[in-house]
Amino acid sequence: MRDASLSRALLYAVAFLLAFLYLIPLAVVLLNSLRTAEEIVQTSMIGWPRVWAFQNYTAAWADFCIAQTCSGIRPYMLNSALVTLPATLLSTLLGAVAGYAISLWRFKGDTWIFALVTLGVFLPEQMRLIPWTIVLRDVGLTNTLAGLVMIHTVQGLSFTTLFCRNYYIAIPADLMKAAKIDGAGFFRIFYRIVLPLSPPILIVTVIWQFTGIWNEFLYGVTFTTGTQQPVTAALIALSASVADVPQHGVQSAAVVIAALPTLLVYLFGGRYFVRGLTAGAVK
Amino acid sequence: MSALVIRDLHKRFGATDVLKGINLDIDNGDFTVLVGPSGCGKSTLLNIIAGLETATAGDIEIDGRVVNAIPPKDRDIAMVFQTYALYPSMTVRQNITFGMECRNVPKPQQATALERVAKLLQIEPLLARKPAQLSGGQRQRVAMGRALVRDPKLFLFDEPLSNLDAKLRVEMRMEIKQLHARIGASIVYVTHDQIEAMTMATRIAVMHQGEIQQFADPDTIYNRPANLFVARFMGAPPMNTIPARLEAHAGRPVVVVGDTHLPAPPSIAPEWLGKPVILGIRPECIAEPTRQFGDGTAPSLTITAPVEMTEPTGAETIVVLRLGGTKILARVAPDIRLVPGAPATFAVDARKLCLFDPQTERLIA
Amino acid sequence: MSHAAPSPARPLFAGLKRLPEFLVIWVPLLLSAGHVVVFTAWTTWISFTPSTLVPVDGWVGWRNYTNVLATRNWKIAFDNLLIFGAGFVILTALVGLLLAIIIDQRIRGENVLRSIFLYPMAVSFVVTGTVWSWLLNPGMGIQKLVNDWGWTSFRFDWLIDRDMAIWTIVIAGIWQSSGFAMALFLAGLRSVEADLIKAAQIDGAGPVRIYTRVILPTLWPIVIAVMVILLQFAIKTFDLVRALTGGGPGLATQLPALVVYDFMFQRGHLGRGSAAAVLMLLTLLGVLLPYGAWKYYQRRRDARA
Known part of the structure; x- marks a missing residue:
């Protein structure tokens, strides 16, 4: 019995x-977001705030300069929301x-279509960069949020189709x-029978898509510039522009703000998040 | 007029023939049971009748109208499923009226129809519930309600009782039978359970390997099975089938099994004399020697054979005995004591003997 | 066929009444299936053209490929991918398995612990990379902290060490993804039949033996699935490196995804960038195709059994 309680303690x-x-x-970035830049430079990134620098958040949110624009992280958060x-x-x-x-509804060629949809989940983004650039140019959506939405x-259809199909x-x-x-047809069966059964999978899909799109970086940085960029790209631009005069307190506040939406979604929908993980992986 | 006519129906999945030329003619008001082992094609046949699958060739005629190209909803049919297939997100009321909603039946008419069916099946207290809140038997009733409310030309039942426990199954069996008697509907009912077929049907179609082996009333199916498959499939325990020989003794045809001689059925054709045959005899036609078969006028006939084992079931005792090298079953009264290993004497109901051709396996007498 | 109800053969397009249904089925399906095919073919085509700043027609054969394969950039990136891929996948799977086994012990606070191990999954690679770049920065992160405590000779400067920098990516990657591995392993552990464990207990097996001989062997399919998914992450890794090291110091943390981006948008050579992207895709297929074949073989075998 001693052994058992010992291994339990271990x-x-x-x-x-x-x-x-x-x-x-998480703790480090939260604490730093409340410390002044001077304090961080004098000690290290890891430490308890001596003075609580709540102004970091207002600076990060509305005043801070990213590249040439001094509007804080707010417009980029809005961009991310308008895309996501x-x-x-x-x-x-x-x-x-x-x-x-x-x-x-089985139809001819459905297994082939489905195989291609599944492939879309795996196809590297790098294979799509140039085609998307050209498509965006041709439909006139270069450097727009609408382009990113498209x-x-x-x-996203690859993931969502796969999840819902499974x-x-x-x-x-x-x-x-x-x-x-x-006597019910395609649409009536969908909204009277299938849709009422769907909340579990729709919640999973929405959470999964929301975190995925909010956190996406490559497309944001490739297809948008300046004030059209989503917040992930803005964070990278921010660290580039503070390289000379370190502003780690404000930067930490910006990181916290940028990560907050997905963390909140995770906090409230974590259960479904895990379910999405398992559903997506066990094919 | 016929409620359902099926003409030369074929169904092929890739290289496999699932249905090989089905012909059926079902009268109005008939309770027809399609029975057979799993994989015999009975469910495919039912789906084709419903219009849920298409046939490779052949015609389906419901109430005098060829329905080959008509979608399920316009065939004037209703179906009850093995899994009940109740819409999980709808209440019982909505489940029952959903079909009328799809056909744009006016609300007051829907309400009247619902009331009639709910009363008939005594499910009024359940109308506001969701399927998940119902027991198996209640779901079964709601599924039937959904079919009944349509008042169709033809009811289709796809193994509706096989998800119920044994006790409930017996109750529902009787209820469906009474319901049929009350509303006089035409029913096609698929099952793999031969007891369901025997107890409920007015006509039975026994299916095997995509073909109808026999289509007849239950009594004929049971007592005069058209071939060895039907003989062995229907009845529990099944009919004993014993390799035998037909010989003439004193000018009369006699079935010889080992040392045992039994009078052959009078309908046997004389050319079978001297040839091997298969003797078919139901276990209940072999009983304790004091048993009187029928009204007592049947000729008494006994055989003697060694007992191998006894299985008392309470109501009767199943006896395994050996006749001419073949193990066969007999059903004797429960108070008869038999000693395994010792020979015993049994009475045989000679009126109920069947003879089959060993090659074609068909009934010959 | 997984579904038992083949509906009657439906004509693809039966009159105007079916038009909305037709559109709703085919537009999303063709968009998602179609863009995969078209974009793959498109990028592959560009990889055979002399395109530089803009795509142009023309045919240069394998020249872009031989060029890319000959660059130091690509060679280092590919070597890095091998180290990173192996380190990240194996260590993440091991840590994930450890976490899953700990949580599987029916310990108190299971839900809280699970959330803690999984929350990094909800954070973007950009945030992960940024935060870890601070922690691992010798001038202001963990090393500085320990030095300030008085242990002045303590060194943890992998971030600026060419030989070790790639392992900083591994560390951040493990932190971010081990919760994912844990979640899948935990689902696998919890789905082991209770009777199996009871039988092993009656046979006299202790907890460790039950794990190593009874439970873990049933986990193999999940282990392999997890490793394939992680390897797929590794091959596509881009944001994390951009935020954590930017590919440096020098080329020490360069990865193929960064090389593609570099060719396409920094050096303005779309042809070579596309060739590098196709090489990435081939690497990915090198992982996915054997896995797919193995899954297919297993399904066939199960179907026969």
Whole structure:
């Protein structure tokens, strides 16, 4: 019995040590966001604030200069929101319908289409950079948020279609037969029978898409410049522009603000986030 | 008029023939059971009747109208599924009225139809519930309600009882049978359970390997099976089938099994004399020697055979005995004591013997 | 066929009444399936043209490929990918497995711990890279802190050490992704049949033996799936390096994804950039195709069994 309680204690010790290690980056950035630049330079990035520098947040939010623009992180947060929300909703909705069609209405070539959709999940972004550049130019959406919405919607379809298809495939065949005999068509079956069953998968998909698009960097930095950039690209521009005069307090505040939306989504939807992970991986 | 006519129906999936020329003619008001082992094609046939799958060749006629190209919703049918297929997000009421909603039936008419069916099935207290809040038996009733409310030309049942526990299954079996008697609807009912087929059907179609082996009333199916497959599939325990020989003794045809001689059915054609045959005999036609078969006028006939094992079930005892090298089953009264290993005497109901051709496996007498 | 209800063969387009349905099915499907095919073909085509700042027609054969493969940039990036890929995948899987096993012990605070291990997953690579670049910066991060404590000879300067810099990417990568591995492993551990464990207990196996002989062997398919997904992350890694080291010091943390970007948008050579992108895709297929084949083989075998 002594042995058992000893190994139990060891287990807890290891667990809490690991938890502590995982929390360090978060703790450090939170604390730094409340310390002055001078204090950080004098000591190190890791330390308890001597004076609470709440003004870091106002500076990061509205005053700080990124490249030539001194408007803080606010416009970039707005950009990210204006890209992420429509792209998330559009890709989820279209993916749900496509997943429904491909799982419950068999048609010629559906397995091929589905294989290609799945491939879209794996295709490296680098293979799409030049085509997207040209498409954006040709439809006149270069350096616009609408362009990013389009890109994230089309690319997001791969994930959302896959997620929804894998969920809908479990809807019993008999249910579809019963609905057809009752005389319901494609749309009526979708919104009367399939959609009411969908909240679990739609929540997973929305959370997944939201975090993915909010956190995306490569397209943002490639297809937009200056004040049109999403917040991830702005953060990189920020670290470039403070290289000479370190402003780690303000920068930390900006990082906290930029990470906040996805952290909040994770905090409230973590359960579904995990479910999305498992659903996406076990194909 | 016929409720359903099927003419020379074929279904092929790739290289496999699932249905090989099905012909059926079902009268109005008939309760027809399609029965067979899994994979025999019965569910495919039902789906084709419903219009949920298309046939490779052949015609389906419902109530005098060829429906080959008509979608399921316009075939004037209703279907009850093995999994009940109740819409999980709708209440019982919505489940039942959904079909009428799709057909744009006016609300007051919907309400009247709902009320009639809810009363008939005694599910009024359940109308506001969701399927998840119902027991298996209640779901079964709602599924039937959804079919009944349509008042269709033809009801299709796809193994509707196989997800219920044994006790409930017996209850629902009786209920469906009474319902049929009350509303006189035409029903096609698919099952793999031969007891369901025997107890409920007015007509049985036994299917095997994509073909209808026999289509007849339950009594004929049971007592005069058209071939060895039907003989062995229907009945539990199944009919004993024993390799035998037909010989003439004193000018009369006799079935010879080892040392045992049994009078052959009078309908046997004389050219079978001297040839091997398969003797078919139901276990309940072999009983304790004091048993009187029928009204007591049947000729009494006994055989003697060694007992191998006994299985008391309470209501009766199943006896395994050996006849001419073949293990066969008999059903004797429960109070009969038999000693395994010792020979015993049994009465045989000679009126119920069947003979089959060993080559074609068809009934010959 | 996974679905038991093949509906009647439906004509693709049956009159105007079906038009909305037709559009709703085919527009998203063709967009998502179509852009994969078209874009892949497009980039592959550009990789065979002499395109520089803008795509142009023409055919230069394999020249872009031989050029890319001959650059120091690509060679170093590919070597780095091998080190990073192996280190990141193996260590992340191991840490993830450790975390999963710890949480699988029915410990108190399981939900809190799981959230703590998983939260980095919700943060962008840009944030992860930025924060770790501070922590690992010898002038103001962990090294500075320990030095200030009085241990002045302490050195943790991998970030500026050409030989070790790639491991800083590995560290940040593990921090970000081990929770993902944990979540999948945990799902696998929890799906082991309870009867199996009971049987092992009755056979007299202790907890360690139950893990090594009974539970972990059933986890193999998940281990492989996790490693394939992580390897796929590794090959595509871009943001993390941009935010953490920018590819430096020198070329010490250069990775193929950065080389592609560099060719395309910094050096203005779309042809070579595309060739590098195609090489990336081939590397990815080198991982995915064997995995797909293995999955296919397994499914066939299970179907026969």
